[in-house]
Each structure stands twice: as structure tokens, then as C-alpha cells.
Amino acid sequence: MEKVFSALSDVNRRKIIELLHEQDSTLLELAGHFSISFQALSKHIKILEQAQIINKEVKGKYRQLSLNGHALREAMEWMAYYSSFWNESFDKLEVQIRNAQSDDHRN
Template sequence: MSQPVDTDKVFSALSDGNRRKIIELLHNKEASIIELAEFFPISFQALSKHVNILESAQILNKEKKGKYRVLSLNQKALQTSLEWISYYSNFWNESFDKLNVIIGESKTDGAPE
């Protein structure tokens, strides 16, 4: 049974550009850490640390295939964060729509522009 996604860990993991690039690379296909290493100008140890942080946040899944561990993206972890962002995005969009209505009403009341 999988544990619930910790949104704080997801946002923390997403705060680093290298980790976001790992997610981008794994968006369409799985890869081993060795395959990912060619895209980064950092040490293998540093890349491994980034992968572990993403795995700890449940953004990545690691599965043994043959003699390699293959990484894949767990989109459910990202979906939870997207839902949180969408909720607040909708709140602000609705607030700005209401503000536009109020501004529009005040202009029609003869208020100076």
C-alpha cells in the first residue's frame, strides 16, 4: 500500500533546477541514473542525491530491471501538487474577475478614469 503524498516534500523537491530537469527527462520515458548522468554537468554522487530526494518525495519510482535500477515518473505525486496550485489559481482568477466587475461599475457611475 502506498503512502499519501507529502505535498511539502514535493514542493521542496521541485525547488531545485536539477531535479526539475530530471523530471523533464523522465516525462516521456524511463531511464537509469547512468543514462540521466549524460545530461548533467554534476558528479554522479550529486545526481544520485537529487534522485534520492525525488524518490523520497514519491516523485520517482525506482525498479530493478536486470543489473540496473530504472527510474520512472510518478505523476500522481505531481498531480496532488497541481491540484493545490489550481485551487489557489482559481481563487485569484475569481478575485480578479470580481475586481474587474467593480472597476467596470465604477466607470459607468461617472467616476473619473
């Protein structure tokens, strides 16, 4: 929990998540989208890995990175619970997210 929220508190790490949501990648593939060094990026990836937000699979020379989502979900449940007013608006949220996904598939 601690690890998940602090992992999410950095712009670069949220961007990594967004990119991995589009497609699994290696560190160097990701690096093209950032203006920081790959060593810095490697550190961010390690943090996301330790928060169990992403998985790393060794593929010979490369490491294939992919989203896990499990830890995100746990943190989300915490938030959903404490954002108190979810009760009336949960259905709306669901619709909204489903719409966002179909937009995604259209692009």
C-alpha cells in the same frame, strides 16, 4: 506536499523530471545530461523518490527510473485551488496543456 514542492525547487531535479517524461532511464543514462557527479545525481533521485515523484525499479544491475505523477498531481490541486482565479481560466489552461501535448507528439 512539503517534500514535493521542495523537490521541485531545484533546477536539476526539474530537469530529471523532464527527461523521465521523455523516457524511462537509469541513473547513468541521465548523468550524460548533467555536469554534476553521479553521486550528486543519485542524491537528487533519492529526494524525488521520497517525494514519490519518481519510481525506481530494480532491473538486475540497473535501476529503471520512471515518473510517478501522483504526488505532482496532489500539489497541483493545492495550487489550482489557491490560484483563486482558476475559475474563469481553467478551460484555457486545459486547452493550453492539450496543445502542448500534441506538439510533443509531433516532435
